[in-house]
Amino acid sequence: MNSLFQSNAMVNAPHMEEGSGDKLARKAKESPFMPIGLAGLAAVCGIGIYKYKTRGSMSTSVFLMQLRVAAQGTVVGALTLGLAYTMANEYLFKKKDGN
Missing domain, CATH: 1.10.287 (Helix Hairpins)
Structure with a gap:
């Protein structure tokens, strides 16, 4: 059951795996x-x-x-x-x- 929750969380939140540079670039594009x-x-x-x-x-x-x-x-x-x-x-x- 725990692995099912983790796989759904990764599908719903792909930005969880991005690095800090990728996150900054994404936030800069949004704002x-x-x-x-x-x-x-x-x-x-x-x-x-x-x-x-x-x-x-x-x-x-x-x-x-x-x-x-x-x-x-x-x-x-x-x-x-x-x-x-x-x-x-x-x-x-x-x-x-x-x-």
């Missing part, structure tokens, strides 16, 4: 703004690492809190743009069939 959000996150973290040395008298915890807000804002902004893009393609720019 084109996800890689932009990840690149923005990496850019904000890189800039934060660079600016950490020149933060002046600001405490580390305050600096990291501001860096976290900037990184989250970048990712949420990219995901929001992706959602707006998807909704616009689906509802606004959708060609009417048969009319």
Whole structure:
């Protein structure tokens, strides 16, 4: 019975066998703004690492809190743009069939 469940699970979920690179490529195709959000996150973290040395008298915890807000804002902004893009393609720019 257990092998029957496992074989049905593999048929219903073929993405379970894919590697991390294949999964990232599939997710990027499904949501084109996800890689932009990840690149923005990496850019904000890189800039934060660079600016950490020149933060002046600001405490580390305050600096990291501001860096976290900037990184989250970048990712949420990219995901929001992706959602707006998807909704616009689906509802606004959708060609009417048969009319």
